[in-house]
Amino acid sequence: MFTGIVEELGTVARIVRGSSRQRISIGCSKILEDIHIGDSIAVNGVCLTVVEFTGHGFSADVMNETFTRSSLGTLKPGSYVDLERAMAADGRFGGHIVSGHIDGTGVIKSIRPDGNAIWFEIAASREITDGIVEKGSIAIDGISLTIAAVDNLSFKVSIIPHTLKETVLGVKKVGDTVNLETDVIGKYVKKLLASQTTNAGLTKEMLLANGFY
The missing domain is CATH 2.40.30.20 (Elongation Factor Tu (Ef-tu); domain 3)
Structure with a gap:
């Protein structure tokens, strides 16, 4: 989970798009202070998984579907990107709940x-x-x-x-x-309301029955 509070502006260093490998490498510094293989990083709002990192940046594999359905497909070397690490359990909730799965x-x-x-x-x-x-x-x-x-x-x-x-x-x-x-x-x-088959609309009883207290 993320909060939408950008930690750093990174720079795209390399993009590989091929039949067997799809990867983006991003130059950064601040988020490298606490980074591990397997960590989730939001890149322009898209949750990606760190597969490699150095003292100058990190790399993440990207599915072709992600390139196609997000703005990541428009990036090129030198492009700036917003970066945010997944929220720590003891961190401040400065923004709002962000999943990293864009709509x-x-x-x-x-x-x-x-x-x-x-x-x-x-x-x-x-x-x-x-x-x-x-x-x-x-x-x-x-x-x-x-x-x-x-x-x-x-x-x-x-x-x-x-x-x-x-x-x-x-x-x-x-x-x-x-x-x-x-x-x-x-x-x-929205989904809860759409699932209601009666004409009663939004009622206190309906909310309680669906776990809203």
Whole structure:
């Protein structure tokens, strides 16, 4: 599990895509302070497993499906990526619950300055927008952010200077693809409501019967 608080901006050192091997190597420093073979690292919000590491970075195997269904397929040597290690049991929960299993991708529709902040509008599928609410949480390239506005075709977030400086959003442009993961709690609630076959709607009794106290 992750929290959406990016620890470091890494740099793609190498990408291998072949019939027998698919691997990405990333240069970094901070997260190497406590890294082991088999650790989970969120790379632009995608949970990958460390298979090798050196004093300068780490490598992870990537399925072709992951390259195809995420923005990892658009990366090239020199690209910046957001990095976050899995949350330690005694760590602070600074963002929100992030699984590292993205729901899809979106495309940056506009970037607009607003005082010391920057507004990003992200075009996304109806499947994504149906799973988010205003003032709710979303992970964009692994960054925990708050939804400022949403409609059927897109949503908006407002980025503070610190986030812009410390994450890949600082180098993103209109038209770029980003990974999106909606709030996992919202997914469970949505499925719970969809499973109800009666017309009673959301009731106290129904919530208690399904483990909500």
